[in-house]
Every structure is written in C-alpha cells, then in structure tokens.
Amino acid sequence: MAKAKTQHSGEQEGGAIRRRNEEAILAAAERVFARHGYRGASVQEIAEQAGLPKSNVLYYMGSKRKLYVRLLERMMARWNAMLDDISAEDDPAEVLSAFIRSKMLMSRRHPEGSRLFASEILGGAPFLQEYLSGELRDWVQSRAAVFREWAERGLMDPVDPVWLIFLIWSSTQHYADFEAQVLGITGRETLSDEDLERITEFLTRVVIKGCGVRHPTKAGATSVGHDPA
Amino acid sequence: MAKAKTQHSGEQEGGAIRRRNEEAILAAAERVFARHGYRGASVQEIAEQAGLPKSNVLYYMGSKRKLYVRLLERMMARWNAMLDDISAEDDPAEVLSAFIRSKMLMSRRHPEGSRLFASEILGGAPFLQEYLSGELRDWVQSRAAVFREWAERGLMDPVDPVWLIFLIWSSTQHYADFEAQVLGITGRETLSDEDLERITEFLTRVVIKGCGVRHPTKAGATSVGHDPA
DNA sequence: TTAATACTTGACCATATGGTCAGTTATGGC
C-alpha cells in the first residue's frame, strides 16, 4: 500500500495553520453546499466565503467530492453522538421528550449541516445510501423494538414505531430545513430561544398525548400531558 | 406596450405540438430541478430527459430561469387548488383529517414538485420569498384564526395554530422529500398505497388526539380517536 | 399553391467549472 501522506491522513493531527484553514473551509462549504446542493455549489464560492484562494481549498481538501463527503461524515458523527441508548425499562415520556429535545437542539445548533443532509436526501442520497440502509436502519429498528415493547406493556398506544420516528424527525428538522418558510410566514427575522422552547414543548405534548403515553410506575393507568393551561 | 408574442403569451392556447413538447419539458425539468436544485440542474440534462435538443428547450421556455419560475408557479397553483375554505363552524376533527389527507395525497401525486419546492426553500427561497410572506402567510393566518376559535370553544387544546400547521406540513411532506431515507430505512423499493393510508391514519390520529380535539355536537365533551386497536 | 408562421437544430460564443502543476514563500525542528 502507499505510504500515508500527512496531508490526507485525517484525524486530529496537523499544524495549527492547517486546522484553522480547514475549519474555515468546512464552515464555508457547509453553508454553500446546504444552499445550492452538491452540483450547484462551486469551489470558487466556497473559497471566497472562506477567504482563501480556490487553489488553497483544493490543496487542503483534495477535491470537491472529498470535501462534500467529509462534511457528510462530520454531520453523521454529530448524529451518532446524539443517539444515546434506551431500553424498554426507561420511562417512555422521558425518552420521547429527550429525543425531541435533542433533535430540536440539533436543528438549532447545526442548521447548515441539517440542510446539507436534507439536500443530500432530496437528491436521492447518492452518497448516503448505504448509511441509510445500514447503520441508520439498524438504529431505527432497535428503537422501534423498544417502542413496540412499551406498547405491549400498555405504556403507549400500539402505533407503528417507524412512522413515529419519522414524525419526530420531520417535525423537528423542519425548523432548520424550511427556516426560510417559517420566517416568511411568521414574519420574523429569526426564531428566538423561547420560540424554540415553545415549539419543543408543543411537539412533545402532541406526540406524547397523541400516542397515549402513560407513566410506567402505575402500570397502564394515568395518562401524561394533561396540564389544562 | 409591445405586441404579445404568440410564443410566450402563456395560458392554454398554442398548438398540439407545443403543448406536447412543453409538457415533456416541464416533467423532465421538474425531475432534474428537484434532484439537483436550481443551480445544479443543467438545461442539457433537462433536454435529454425530455428527448429534445437543448435548443428546443430554450425555444419553448426562453431561459432556465423562466422554466424554473414556471414550475414553481405550477406547483403553487396545485397548492392553491387544495386550500379549501374552512370556518369555525366545521368539525375540527374532520377538517384536520381532510387537511392531513390532502397534503399526503399531494406528496404522493407530485413528489417531484414537492421536492422542487423543498429545494427552493432549502436554498433560502430566492424566488418564493414574497409568496411566503404574502399569499401563504395570509392563508396560514386565516386558518390559525379558525383553530384559535376552536380552542376558545373548547373543541381542542389551546395549541399554537401555526406550529400545528407546520407540524402537519412537515410530517406529510417528509414522505416525498425524504423518500430516499424512508425507503432506505424501511428497506422497501416503494411505498404502497396501503402504507400511505396507514401513515395517514397514524398522523391523523396523533394530531387529533395530541391536540385534544373533541366532537362539536356535544359541547366540549367526548374525545376523538380512541379506538383501542 | 402559396405565403406566413410555427417548429427544429447544429454551430457557435463568452464564461465558469473542477482540477493540475510548477514555482514560491513560510514554518519549525535541529
């Protein structure tokens, strides 16, 4: 095999200069790819937004394709960092609430990354197909199994867990991906933290109540989320 | 003003040849724009998919930009055709159910159009900004007023109507926009009509139950969607 | 039949694209 070139060996090493420039490039590229998609983005524009000459971007990233893949991988890593384990012993209401909250936070903290991901899927997921039908599918199936057990124990209605996961994904991601629509319709410049908090509460409430989630302590008794305010 | 040229006077007229070719071009363009975004789409590719030389596409459509705008307008027209009037006198459960169903049908019938719209919003809605903050905003506000009145009459929980509308939009559109993800994760080739029907029922149920929608006949009494299957 | 109009399309143009490369400058360990 070829000797690993320092340039592309990845990971954390590399001088301070390299790290700084790569960060600038990745940030700029995330914006541009998110806005225009893979094909519509140009290396020239990324370079300008990063404040570097085009050659320099290619020097660090090798190619447009590699840069794009690296961004996707970074986004997947963020995702994976969020996927805490759950078991059927946990409180469904708490798990669903935490799930919605963390997805909402992801949309808040990484809107460009979220849009980049959306753009990739929208285009038929040419780079992410195996991830979707591999890793991510396994993750969904394992969560689905837990949901199903909750339903069997009478802790929630017997809804299809996969459709439920999609419901949570779509309704939370909406605020990053369709930000332009949300802002246009609500007539605001930005969404405040309070807005996001209220939306999170709304979504949590509808999902938990809508799926008939009950407290685990008293087996199959009290319903959750009935504060009449 | 200049005399209207037959070529671009729009509307229904034009020979059979024109209509046939324009349809082919529009269909092809919708696919290509949906997949690659405005910038990423090329007239050449659209022409190939339509089975015509590039010059011919430009002959009929004038320019890439005009073609794109025309597609957006066609999609907005479909949308508007769906926006039937509602009043506070209607049954909330029925209205919400019909709303979800028709949005779901739209995702089913016009997935490319849906993705085209999504791509436009994702890119910051450069062509649709005024539509969003104008027509569409008004539409949302008027529906929101009805939802609010329902809440005041005790026919549903006092949820924020705008977030509710976004919830319905996002969760239904998901099945068109993120089709690649849905298929990858569920491991299917396509979603069947039965799948769509079940998803529609699931979403309807969660929304109606989650928002505490009640029947209007008995003022603020029975809750809806409790079939324990 | 004829003339006007609609349609068709290959050649062409200026510009932008992703990517290469050679030559130069800066950096850091010794």
Place this chain on the structure above:
DNA sequence: GCCATAACTGACCATATGGTCAAGTATTAA
C-alpha cells in the same frame, strides 16, 4: 542558520455551462 516539509497561489487546461442565431423544415390558413 539550515533545510526538509508544509503552505500557498497564479497560470493554465479540458470540459460544461446558459444562451444566441441563422438556416433550415413542417404545418396551416387563405
């Protein structure tokens, strides 16, 4: 101070882009 290596970058290339145009062919109304 030395030098290997990292960092930098303008010039360049083949190709693709959106769009124009002129010269054709098909269609149709009179």
